Amino acid sequence: MTDTNGEETMYTAFAGSQRIAAGNRDTILSDIKQYTDTNEARVLIFEDMTGKQVDFDFSGSLDDVLERGRARTVRMRPGRPKLGVVGREVSLLPRHWEWLEDQPNGISAAIRRLVDEARKREPGTQRARRLRDGIARFMWSMGGDLPHFEDATRALYGESDAQLEELIAAWPADVRDHVLRLVGEVHRLEAL
Numbered sequence: 001m002t003d004t005n006g007e008e009t010m011y012t013a014f015a016g017s018q019r020i021a022a023g024n025r026d027t028i029l030s031d032i033k034q035y036t037d038t039n040e041a042r043v044l045i046f047e048d049m050t051g052k053q054v055d056f057d058f059s060g061s062l063d064d065v066l067e068r069g070r071a072r073t074v075r076m077r078p079g080r081p082k083l084g085v086v087g088r089e090v091s092l093l094p095r096h097w098e099w100l101e102d103q104p105n106g107i108s109a110a111i112r113r114l115v116d117e118a119r120k121r122e123p124g125t126q127r128a129r130r131l132r133d134g135i136a137r138f139m140w141s142m143g144g145d146l147p148h149f150e151d152a153t154r155a156l157y158g159e160s161d162a163q164l165e166e167l168i169a170a171w172p173a174d175v176r177d178h179v180l181r182l183v184g185e186v187h188r189l190e191a192l
Contacts, residue, residue: 009024011047013028013043013045014044015041017171019174029069032045033065034062036058046141050130050133051135125190127189128187131182131185143168146172148167151167152167155167
């Protein structure tokens, strides 16, 4: 599965405050399946870029888990799901429809070209801002009751990395390290 910038979606999974898996979908599904086959702990899985929690079904064999994980990303919707094409509704003014209808290769191809061009022009700072929001979501889920959570969130949005690092120093190591790794990714995106 890829994100809106064509990059592979990366995940990180935790059992309590311990990181048990990190990587692309198939990697984390394999690692989590191995973990859940021998442990009873509840596992939380996060998309790294968005900080959103995602759920997968770990019943059955590893092949069953992987197959369901892959099918989850291509649910039966209008479009061509096996190619990753999902049909959705778009509301445009008549002049927009007229312009699109005059474009070579049809309306869908014209929209895809426009979106691809806009994504190429998207500054890294916009992606970094979205990642910062994802870090805050992750912090809320994993650290909402940890010491200095609110101040750490302010430091995250205030772009005060040294203060953030100081405020989360007492947090569980894997949670703290995940936040700091993602903050490093924010800086990489901002430099683009």
